[in-house]
Amino acid sequence: MKKLGLVGGMGPESTIPYYHDIVYGVQQKSGKHFFPNLTIESVDVFEVLHLCSEKKYDELTAYLMQAIHNLVKSGADFAALSANTPHIIFNRLQEQSPIPLISIVEASCLEAERRKLRTVGLLGTVFTMRENFFKKPFAEKNIQIITPDDSEMDFVNAKIASELELGIVKQDTLGVLQRIILRMKEENRIEAVILGCTELPLILHDAVSPVSCIDTMKIHIHAIVDAILEE
Structure with a gap:
């Protein structure tokens, strides 16, 4: 062991x-x-x-x-x-x-591949959403990653830093996150959303998300x- x-x-x-x-x-x-x-x-x-x-x-x-x-x-x-x-x-x-x-990242990519997903959303810190390190292994497996628009990214990043990192969970924050995911589902046809910050499962999970969640921490x-x- x-x-x-x-x-x-x-x-x-x-x-x-x-x-x-x-x-x-x-x-x-x-x-x-x-x-x-x-x-x-x-x-x-x-x-x-x-x-x-x-x-x-x-x-x-x-x-x-x-x-x-x-x-x-x-x-x-x-x-x-x-x-x-x-x-x-x-x-x-x-x-x-x-x-x-x-x-x-590699473990999460393997899980997305196992689920036979082709288009997934990505939430996380602004660094995770904007930089290429998370997207690259998914692209190599022909899995498209969709990120929120700039204002939505700023919102997600701010709430991670000011709330979730401190263990604070607010219903109004959840409501906005749900709307962001729903928009990506309707406009970009995402099949699931990657919880690309290990604090996001505090507020998001399958029961409350408009699409299934890829819980990177789990x-x-x-x-x-x-x-x-x-x-």
Whole structure:
């Protein structure tokens, strides 16, 4: 059984379900009455977002590599980032990391392919929605990603930063998100929407979304559980 090193804190509200669902997921899948050994290195989500906004990718890489090195020192066999946005530099981290990294983007892309989806919406931070790092693997599998328009992107990004990162869930915010998804469904014929921020499941899920949700956090957790149990 392999030890996970999780880079958490991006933000705390998603790190909590990561921990809970990983340890119970391993217990359930293994069928054994125990919890796996893992280490969480918590970083500052606001520092991550600041470095992204300034496009200081060398500094962001160094910041997250320090977290990964701390996890290596704890005995981690592999690592994962508990957020979508820092995957903007995932390839850099993967090249420099002494241990394997599990990508939330790659895992989500495989799930979309498994569902035989061809057109999907994408919600997340402005970096996730505007940059190419999330879209590229989907395009390689001929899956089209539709993003909101500029004003809608600004709204989604602002609500993630000012509400969801702090665990605040508001019904009026949900209403606007539902209208954004519905517009993309009607105008762009999206078949599902990617919850491309690990805080979005706090407010969006299949029961309230106009289309089915691709919950990147849940998908990532399943991939991590499989990696822990891998012989």
